[in-house]
Amino acid sequence: MKTATSSPSPTGPCADGTCEIKVAVGDVVIVPKMYGLGPIEVTAITGGAVEMVAPLTGSGYSISGCNGGGSVSSEGGGGVRLSCDRGTVATINDAMSLEVVKIRDTAAVLRIEPAG
Secondary structure: OOOOOOOOOOOOOOOOOOEEEEEEOOOEEOOOHHHOEOOEEEEEEOOOEEEEEEEEOOOOOOEEOOEEEEEEEEOOEEEEEEEEEEOOEEEEOOOEEEEEEEEEOOEEEEEEEEOO
16 A cells, blocks of 8 residues: 555546546646656647647656657646657657557547556
8 A cells, every 4th residue: 555645646547557548639648657747638639640748747858659849838847749640659758658549530549558
């Protein structure tokens, strides 16, 4: 059993680090802090890609597989913007795997799991 800490535990289907979740523009996906990202917000869904933004919780950032970069302002801190094509598996911070499984009109299915 984990002991209580001063910060609330993340909740939601992806809080444990593994999920397959349907999202629409404006949805926010909570992932574990160990992934180095705060809540991931879906900002756009096009025919072939999902665009997201997330605050950074660690001191560094790395991504492979999706277009992305830093310099997004998020609640006064640094953040990252991602654009991931359908079928592409991205590795973020060498800790998290993110795949855009399906895109249908205004919704998409994301698969999130530990990298490796």
